[in-house]
Amino acid sequence: MTTLLVENHAGLSHQMPPGHPEQIARLEAVFSALSDPAFDALTRAEAPLCTEDDLLLGHPADYVAAVKAAMPESGLKSLDPDTHASPGSWDAALKGVGGCLMAVDAVLSGAATNAFVATRPPGHHAEKTRAMGFCFFGNAAIAAKHALDRHGLSRVAVVDFDVHHGNGTQDILWDEGRTLFVSSHQMPLYPGSGSAGERGASNNILNLPLPPNSGGAEMRAAYERRAFPALRAFEPELIIISAGFDAHHDDPLANLVWTTEDFNWITRALLDLADELCGGRVVSTLEGGYDLTALATSVAGHVTELMERGA
Numbered sequence: 142m143t144t145l146l147v148e149n150h151a152g153l154s155h156q157m158p159p160g161h162p163e164q165i166a167r168l169e170a171v172f173s174a175l176s177d178p179a180f181d182a183l184t185r186a187e188a189p190l191c192t193e194d195d196l197l198l199g200h201p202a203d204y205v206a207a208v209k210a211a212m213p214e215s216g217l218k219s220l221d222p223d224t225h226a227s228p229g230s231w232d233a234a235l236k237g238v239g240g241c242l243m244a245v246d247a248v249l250s251g252a253a254t255n256a257f258v259a260t261r262p263p264g265h266h267a268e269k270t271r272a273m274g275f276c277f278f279g280n281a282a283i284a285a286k287h288a289l290d291r292h293g294l295s296r297v298a299v300v301d302f303d304v305h306h307g308n309g310t311q312d313i314l315w316d317e318g319r320t321l322f323v324s325s326h327q328m329p330l331y332p333g334s335g336s337a338g339e340r341g342a343s344n345n346i347l348n349l350p351l352p353p354n355s356g357g358a359e360m361r362a363a364y365e366r367r368a369f370p371a372l373r374a375f376e377p378e379l380i381i382i383s384a385g386f387d388a389h390h391d392d393p394l395a396n397l398v399w400t401t402e403d404f405n406w407i408t409r410a411l412l413d414l415a416d417e418l419c420g421g422r423v424v425s426t427l428e429g430g431y432d433l434t435a436l437a438t439s440v441a442g443h444v445t446e447l448m449e450r451g452a
């Protein structure tokens with residue numbers, strides 16, 4: 142039993158305009174950090190392309206067709222003021238979803254204890270019918286639907302600690318009562334959604350908005366007071382983590398001033414809950430994180446925690 146690292150090398154060919162924070166160098170920094178000998182015990186696999194049928198778990202066919210049709214043969218094309226596509230973007234997006242599905246398959250088959258998917262573009266802002274916030278397809282939400290519809294699970298939790306609200310995951314899972322979606326995020330901040338009053342069709346969404354500059358102590362209290370009891374009551378059979386590291390105090394896009402140790406703490410806490418509730422089954426996928434050094438250090442800490450359970 143090990144920790145599986147799924148790498149999406151197609152993410153290195155997904156180009157954005159010069160100066161865009163969601164840049165190829167992010168994934169290079171993550172791959173470099175995880176090439177340290179400290180990570181030699183990881184089982185490594187290259188993310189496969191997902192099929193277009195896989196995308197239909199989270200998006201309607203006309204949306205998938207529209208995104209595919211928008212992919213440029215050269216240069217860049219904008220799908221949204223923040224979200225751009227290059228000739229490498231389609232494969233990068235499909236391998237992001239495919240990597241998450243591979244990770245779910247490995248963890249549910251018992252081949253791996255837990256898994257981390259090192260990928261870009263991120264996924265949690267992609268709504269059912271709208272690319273936005275650097276995202277095309279809902280990696281984490283599709284992974285949850287895959288575990289439910291194809292592996293026969295009854296309850297899957299998705300926990301999103303990216304500093305931005307996971308509006309796309311919320312949109313895709315809004316009326317999916319077999320899921321519990323928990324999102325902590327800075328508010329106010331992009332995309333503007335994620336108030337505590339947004340609860341889902343069957344009270345299956347728990348938003349934990351945090352004020353700017355609130356810091357790690359307030360985050361920990363919110364999880365202990367609200368998220369962990371909800372997760373225990375839900376009794377998930379699998380926990381999927383939308384792991385964004387842009388709440389870090391060095392991140393240029395937000396102001397939650399968490400430390401690397403805060404990310405280690407939430408990772409350990411979710412792993413403890415997974416040990417208690419679902420045999421330790423955790424699939425984590427990379428979302429945001431825009432300071433390259435903070436991203437590399439925080440991912441290394443996150444994956445180290447995963448490996449301590451997968452040993």
Ligand SMILES: [Zn+2]
Nearest residue numbers: 303305387429
């Ligand atoms: Zn983010």
